[in-house]
Amino acid sequence: MADREALINQLAASMGAGGYAQTKYEESRYDPDTGTLYCNGQIITRNTIDLAEGFYKNMQAKCDLKTPEGRQMAAIYQVGIEGISRLRRAEK
Structure with missing residues (x-):
């Protein structure tokens, strides 16, 4: 069984996954x-x-800010947008 796992991890690494094998046991990382x-x-x-960011922005734009529910949903989408923005700032 360990050989199978090693083979899968080697394949993932060869396809650009880098340290994928360790992510099963480590906290999330960027x-x-x-x-x-x-x-x-x-x-x-x-x-x-990028697709997720576009989704959040699109959905946020559809929110009706005249209602409490719409404002709440817009704020929820903003959390996703901000999270992605913080990831991108780590790239610089």
């Missing part, structure tokens, strides 16, 4: 050099992060 987030055993690429 690699500012590649723009990749390693979280809960998943590799979240810069492209996926």
Whole structure:
């Protein structure tokens, strides 16, 4: 079983996953050099992060700020936008 896991980890590393094997046992981390987030055993690429940011901004723009519920949802989406913004600041 250990050989299978090693093979999978080697394949992941050869495809650019870097230290993926360690993420199963470590806390989440962000690699500012590649723009990749390693979280809960998943590799979240810069492209996926860009898509998430676009999603949050799009959904926030649809919120009706005239209602308390709309303002609350806009604030929730802002949390996601701010989180992504903080990741990006780590790249610099």
